[in-house]
Structures are given as C-alpha cells and as structure tokens.
Amino acid sequence: MSPVLPPTVMTVLLxxxxxxxxxxALPQAVRLIRTGRCEGLSGPWAGLxxxxxxxxxxxxxxxxxxxLVPVSAVGAAVYALIxxxxxxxxxxxxxxxxxxxxxxxxxxxxxxxxxxxxxxGLAIGAGYGVQLAPAVLATFRTRDLRGVxxxxxxxxxxxxAIFLLYGITIVDGTLxxxxxxxxxxxTAVLARLAVTGHRPFRVARPAWxxx
Numbered sequence: 001m002s003p004v005l006p007p008t009v010m011t012v013l014l015x016x017x018x019x020x021x022x023x024x025a026l027p028q029a030v031r032l033i034r035t036g037r038c039e040g041l042s043g044p045w046a047g048l049x050x051x052x053x054x055x056x057x058x059x060x061x062x063x064x065x066x067x068l069v070p071v072s073a074v075g076a077a078v079y080a081l082i083x084x085x086x087x088x089x090x091x092x093x094x095x096x097x098x099x100x101x102x103x104x105x106x107x108x109x110x111x112x113x114x115x116x117x118x119x120x121g122l123a124i125g126a127g128y129g130v131q132l133a134p135a136v137l138a139t140f141r142t143r144d145l146r147g148v149x150x151x152x153x154x155x156x157x158x159x160x161a162i163f164l165l166y167g168i169t170i171v172d173g174t175l176x177x178x179x180x181x182x183x184x185x186x187t188a189v190l191a192r193l194a195v196t197g198h199r200p201f202r203v204a205r206p207a208w209x210x211x
Contacts, residue, residue: 017162018071020155025049025078027151032085037147042138043094044101045131046086050079051105052131055124062117101134129181132156136185139192150193157186 032038056072087094107127112120139148160182167175 013162013165017159017166020159020162021071021075023074023078024152024155024159025075025082027149027155029078029082029085031149032082032089032147035147036089038086038089040139040142040145040148041086042101042134043086043090043097044104045134045138046079046083047098047101047103048105048131048134049101050076050083051102052124052127053079055105055108055120055127059117059121059124063121104130125175125178128160128178129185132182132185136189139189143196145193145196148189148193150190153186153189153193157183157190160186 028041032041053072053076057069057076060066060069060072083098087098105127107130108120108123111123139145160179162179163175164179164183167179
C-alpha cells in the first residue's frame with residue numbers, strides 16, 4: 001500500500017504537529033493569566049493534562065524517543081503554570097479537582113506494570129481523548145465561555161488532524177484512535193464557541209425590572 005503523503009511532506013507535518021503540541025496550551029495559559037477568567041475551564045482537565053504530558057516525557061526518556069522529550073517537557077511546564085494559576089485564582093479548594101484529574105492520569109500505570117513501556121505507550125496514545133474530555137464537558141456545562149481560548153482548540157484540531165493522517169499513512173491504530181478523538185472533541189468545542197461565543201450567561205430580568 002502506497003503512503004498517503006510523500007515521506008518528506010509527512011516529516012514536515014510531524015514537525016508542525018510537534019510544535020503545536022509543545023505550545024498548544026500556551027494561548028489558554030496567557031488568557032488565564034491576563035484576564036483572570038476561569039469560566040468554561042476545568043480543574044480536572046488541567047490536572048489530567050499535566051499528568052499526561054509527564055507520561056509522554058517519561059516515555060520519551062525511557063524509550064529514547066528524543067523527539068517527544070522537548071514537546072512533552074514544554075507541554076508539562078505550560079500545564080503546570082495553568083494549574084498554579086487556576087489554584088491561585090480559585091483557591092486551595094480547587095486542589096481536589098485538579099488532583100482528581102491527575103489521579104485519572106495514572107491509568108497507563110497498570111499497562112506499564114504488565115507490559116512495560118510498549119503497552120504503556122499505547123495507553124498514553126489512546127488516552128488523548130481522555131485528556132481532552134473534562135475540558136470539553138466543561139464548555140458544554142456553561143454558557144459563559146470567556147475563560148476559554150479558541151486558539152488552543154484550533155491548534156489542538158490541527159495537531160490531531162496531522163497525527164490522524166500520520167496514523168492512516170503508517171496504519172497505526174493508536175494514532176488513528178487518538179487523532180480521530182482529538183479532531184472530534186476539538187471540533188465540538190470550536191463549534192460550541194462559534195455558536196455561544198465568549199458571551200456571558202445573562203439571567204433574564206424579572207418583569208418588574210423591565211422598562
């Protein structure tokens with residue numbers, strides 16, 4: 001079976017995907033720090049994303065997949081910044097929600113214990129959709145999305161689409177599942193933002209207050 005794209009083109013796209021992966025959460029971190037708005041964001045998502053990037057970093061170091069190391073290291077640093085800012089803005093009570101997400105991020109551990117880094121790597125790759133799920137649910141649980149950075153989700157869509165195409169090219173099931181779930185979930189959030197925008201939820205005034 002001939003590849004979907006020439007190797008050179010695929011290499012360039014993978015470089016782009018790695019750059020996007022390294023900086024994907026940066027627009028969200030900048031927005032959170034600049035505005036102090038937390039509406040539409042999810043503490044469990046931040047904790048889970050930090051955990052998953054640490055898994056990718058560990059996998060890259062353990063298996064000497066050096067291309068993953070800078071990407072996951074930068075990603076982990078950015079998500080750590082989001083976690084710290086989130087707790088500073090919302091209070092220490094939010095540490096429980098963040099910790100819950102981080103605890104969910106331990107799911108590759110049994111795969112590591114049973115089958116080493118090979119099985120753990122498959123679990124980490126398939127867990128991309130799990131990583132995005134709390135953030136997606138948070139955007140659908142509120143109409144006030146002023147805290148959500150559309151730029152991050154656009155970058156997530158492009159990154160997932162590239163890895164989906166790469167999975168099709170090399171016939172890799174993990175990349176197919178991860179890429180497809182990333183595209184689907186990112187599309188859902190972008191559609192949500194397009195429909196609702198960053199408008200705050202407005203409670204209708206009572207009849208006696210009109211006029």
